[in-house]
Amino acid sequence: MERKAAGDDWRQKTGEDLIFTERHGGEIEPRGFAPTFTALVKRAGVRLVTVRLARHACGTLLASLKVHPKVAQAILRHSQISMTMDVYTHVVDEDQREAAGLLADLLENPLIG
CATH class of the missing domain: 1.10.10 (Arc Repressor Mutant, subunit A)
Structure with a gap:
């Protein structure tokens, strides 16, 4: 879903298959993971947990x-x-x-x- 939304801006390395990425396909910086996780949980429509x-x-x-x-x-x-x-x-x-x-x-x- 994220890959489709990013379109030509997707920047994941060949052979890399990350489950969670920043919005353009790269690795998430550790301090940026919690907000990304929260956004994904909200978008999925499931109960938010830490x-x-x-x-x-x-x-x-x-x-x-x-x-x-x-x-x-x-x-x-x-x-x-x-x-x-x-x-x-x-x-x-x-x-x-x-x-x-x-x-x-x-x-x-x-x-x-």
Whole structure:
């Protein structure tokens, strides 16, 4: 969508496939990410959450899905595996796993429940 809107002004490097970009396709400067994230969330018409909360939810869901901690570390961009392990790899029991599955089903199909 952003690429189409930018038209000839799109400036993404060949082979680069960024998920979030500044408005002309380049990498987002860290201090500019939160406003960009907020604008994208508003445009998508979903409930606004902070970048921090979205990141934490991602880490928690990865742990619930039993994603290997090194993979979660890479996704979350933690420099130390200890951060990933300390924050996100708490024991998830079957009740919690079932609840997460129900939540995932609901997010995929809002007509459930």
